[in-house]
Amino acid sequence: MSQTSLLLEGRGLSKAFPIEGGVFRHQVGSVQALRDVSFRISKGETLAVVGGSGCGKSTLARIISGLLPPDAGTLQWDGQSMAGWRRLDRARRIQMIFQDPFASLNPKLSIGTQLREVVRLAGATAAEERGRCEQLLKSVGLSGDALSHYPFQFSGGQRQRIAIARALAMKPALLIADEPLSALDVTIQAHILELLKELKKTYALTVLFISHDLAVVDSFADRVIVLQNGGVVEEGPVDTLLSCPRHAHTRALLDAVPRIPD
Amino acid sequence: MIPFLLRRSLHLIPTLIGISLISFFLMQLAPGGPVDQIADMNPHVTPEAKARIRSDLGLDRPIPAQYVSWVKRMAFLDFGTSFTDGRPVIRKISERLPATILLNILSIGLMILLALPIGWLSAIRANSLFDKAMTVLVFVGFSMPTYALALWLMILFGLNLGWLPISGWSSLNFIEVPLWRKALDIAQHLIMPTLVLGLTSLAGLSRYARNSLLEVIHQDYIRAARAKGLSFRRVYGVHAARNALIPMVTLVGLMLPDIIGGGVIIETIFAYPGIGRLGYEAIMTRDYNLIMALTVISAALTVLGNFLADALYAYADPRIRYK
Incomplete structure (x- = not known):
């Protein structure tokens, strides 16, 4: 990937979660989920964040999408600080896909309700709403009939498609995908990955792809950062990083990829 | 549906x-x-x-x-006649019904109106000072025997301050006064029993509301709703409320029999002419026909309450009505 313009830069991001305990539920310690993490994403690039469970991947995703405030550090969007941004400012530029499509769709609201409210926020008029929702569903390979249905009527793969459509409804520049495949069956994983690749091209998306599956990362990402215990241990273009990893943790992750012998 | x-x-x-x-x-x-x-x-x-x-x-x-x-x-709602005065049981019950229904609907309404906001604010600001203060207050109400609270209120508002009547549900001159004075009179008599019943039963529902919402707001779909850029009101009022309200529907549905039998002690203390006191008197005088009638009616109301809860469930939860 050649050097293009910078879209998002994070500097020195840290986040700790308190552990409460004792009789009076006071703070007895803390978990450092992220320590001094810095990263850069260029426009149009796919940056993969990899690491074992509990390494801070999801915390990073939540800080970027504004769901969690960082303890320290700054985020810069296109050279401007994101400090004063309101929720809607962020949502217009950054959208997120969650890991478990069974948990990320509200079970009590129809797909139509859940899509329409975003489409409306994105500025569609009442007349455009329905068409826009149908178009979104079509772009993820579902028919407009889905609008009147509820999440429980869909399979895991279909739900993840709906979640992707919901994220795209805001026409974001940056899509954060927090392990979007790991709750799905292997065959479905391949379909969703293909869909993500296709959508990335159609909508010129920049993607922050969180994963622990290096095989997927290899086929999708341009650059990789490796997290361990909340800190960045290695960073680089996907080809060099995966073919000659320098850090022991990256090698351990690579060794953990199951290989089917020929 | x-x-x-x-x-x-x-x-x-x-x-x-x-x-x-x-x-x-x-x-x-x-x-x-x-x-x-x-x-x-x-x-x-x-x-x-x-x-x-x-x-x-x-x-x-x-x-x-x-x-x-x-x-x-x-x-055919023929429950026979009362042994104590030979009048039809159904007449005795229907005479007492309005007073009881009025009292219990008011107190259950008061309880729900207080419990839901308390529970929800406590959940949204979990572990804040407000949350802790409400926990203490709600449990004081819960642990307080209804008769004790009733007696204290009677002493304070009835005797010391003289603001409110302490017994019955109408004054002696009830028949002589114009209609608006009648309504005012009944309202004054209702204040204390309603407060006592409402405040002492607050704990269950408000704690339930708190926990129910706390559980829901940590779900991914609430994160997703926030990440979509929805307003605070829409996230909590629509996405969270839909899911958090459902478990509470059952609890509220099960309160329906209380509309008739909820206030035996309170009605007795306030000499309030309701079903609760009628049942108490029936048991004391072994008025079998009356006891049987009250038992069957409150059992039927329990079943009806369950049915209504299921109906509301089906309304709130698409998975049930599609099955």
């Missing part, structure tokens, strides 16, 4: 039959009986006379036959 409700209402039939069976045979098992009750008043009643009363009342017939005729009468 409609087919679901029809199917669900078919389930009511065996339940109601079961209730009538159990309450009837429990009464048969209870020691003593209406004849003893009447005969014991008079030492001159001979065994022959007793037998004649039994056959007059139909009590010498086989028990299953008695059950069938009881159920037949009950189906």
